[in-house]
Amino acid sequence: MKILAISSSTNSLSIAIAADSKVIGESFYNHIPTLSENIVRYIKILIDETKTPIKSIQGVVVSKGPGAFTNLRVGITAAKVMSQILTIPIIGLDSLELVARNVQVSGSVVVIQKACRNDVNVAIYGMEHFTLTPLSKPFTINTETLAAKLSDSKGPLYLTGDGASLVFEIIEESIRKAGIYLAPKSTWEPRASTLAFWGQELLERGKQDNVLTLSPVYSHPPNIRKTVYGKNKNI
Numbered sequence: 001m002k003i004l005a006i007s008s009s010t011n012s013l014s015i016a017i018a019a020d021s022k023v024i025g026e027s028f029y030n031h032i033p034t035l036s037e038n039i040v041r042y043i044k045i046l047i048d049e050t051k052t053p054i055k056s057i058q059g060v061v062v063s064k065g066p067g068a069f070t071n072l073r074v075g076i077t078a079a080k081v082m083s084q085i086l087t088i089p090i091i092g093l094d095s096l097e098l099v100a101r102n103v104q105v106s107g108s109v110v111v112i113q114k115a116c117r118n119d120v121n122v123a124i125y126g127m128e129h130f131t132l133t134p135l136s137k138p139f140t141i142n143t144e145t146l147a148a149k150l151s152d153s154k155g156p157l158y159l160t161g162d163g164a165s166l167v168f169e170i171i172e173e174s175i176r177k178a179g180i181y182l183a184p185k186s187t188w189e190p191r192a193s194t195l196a197f198w199g200q201e202l203l204e205r206g207k208q209d210n211v212l213t214l215s216p217v218y219s220h221p222p223n224i225r226k227t228v229y230g231k232n233k234n235i
Helices: 035-049 069-086 095-100 143-151 164-170 172-178 192-204
Strands: 002-007 012-019 022-030 059-065 090-094 107-114 119-128 131-134 139-142 157-160 180-182 225-228 231-234
Touching (some): 035 069, 059 069, 059 095, 095 107, 095 131, 095 192
Parallel strands (some): 157 180
Antiparallel strands (some): 002 012, 107 119, 119 139, 225 231
């Protein structure tokens, strides 16, 4: 089954085409200010570079959040358009669990992704024999508060995600003693190739979302700016 996967829950975009546990092609783009204007072009570039006939794509997998407001909306919209044009199934998957799947350890994995200002999106998973088990629902919390909670935790805990280093720096000395570690930087970002394999497994088992009702899971409202006395000000 050939899959197109789109991950856009952070400030980075990852796109992949995969089939039968093999990555055909994968692209990464960092800090794109005009994602809505370019995402279709980026998808086309990957399709052209891999010489993938567009009609050979049999399913679309997309990260649905929690994550950045605009990027999530753009990624899911693009995925839904592909699903409708090609008349193929679509499934949206949790962005935090996607990152957790990058970490192959025995212990607990704490995914920490940047949210808004000093907040982070967090979820905790247990990993044993390459099987991931959710230990918490995703939640949003201030970095200082999370650092304090982790200081009282017992390891082994592995912190990953683009916000992991922010928390690790706050309590580095105390968490070393507790058996809490910062996972390699290579695991911090969601990978579309991992998303493709995960989604393919579910689609082949008959699981899919309604293309009309699939919607993003936002961690916070959009960062709206309003004018105050002629100046822009974040709300």
